[in-house]
Amino acid sequence: MATIDLTPLYRSTVGFDRLAPMLETALRNDHAAAYPPYDIEVIDENRYAITIAVAGFERSELDIQVEKGVLTIRGKKEAVKSDRRYLHQGIARRAFERKFNLADHVEVTDASLNNGLLAISLVREIPEAMKPKSIPISDNRTTLEHTADEDK
Incomplete structure (x- = not known):
């Protein structure tokens, strides 16, 4: 690497x-x-969506958490005894954990499960104190000179 x-x-x-x-x-x-497959979509300048294919998982088998700027999605299937015999089993039902690092001020706002797709909505909300602001330039030179004189 x-x-x-x-x-x-x-x-x-x-x-x-x-x-x-x-x-x-x-x-x-x-x-x-590679598992499970997912999309990350830019909706607009400050909105994003993550869609994860979780076919076969119930809501109760999924867990979404955000901690210290990391979004973690976990899926764990309940153990079920079955007499099924497969010739081919291509539908993955294994547990997973997927992590996404979130930029500063990106928050998860919603999550929904529909047709085997887990959709997570995110929004970047920059606090007022962080938004750009204009700083006026004063014509008063004596203030700067006076401060410099006091430091000596």
């Missing part, structure tokens, strides 16, 4: 130190990403 050097990124950014470990984890776990 190749190592990604993000040093140039760190020279001009602040607070992205989680990015390298997150990328390495994603690349390391990419081979396990």
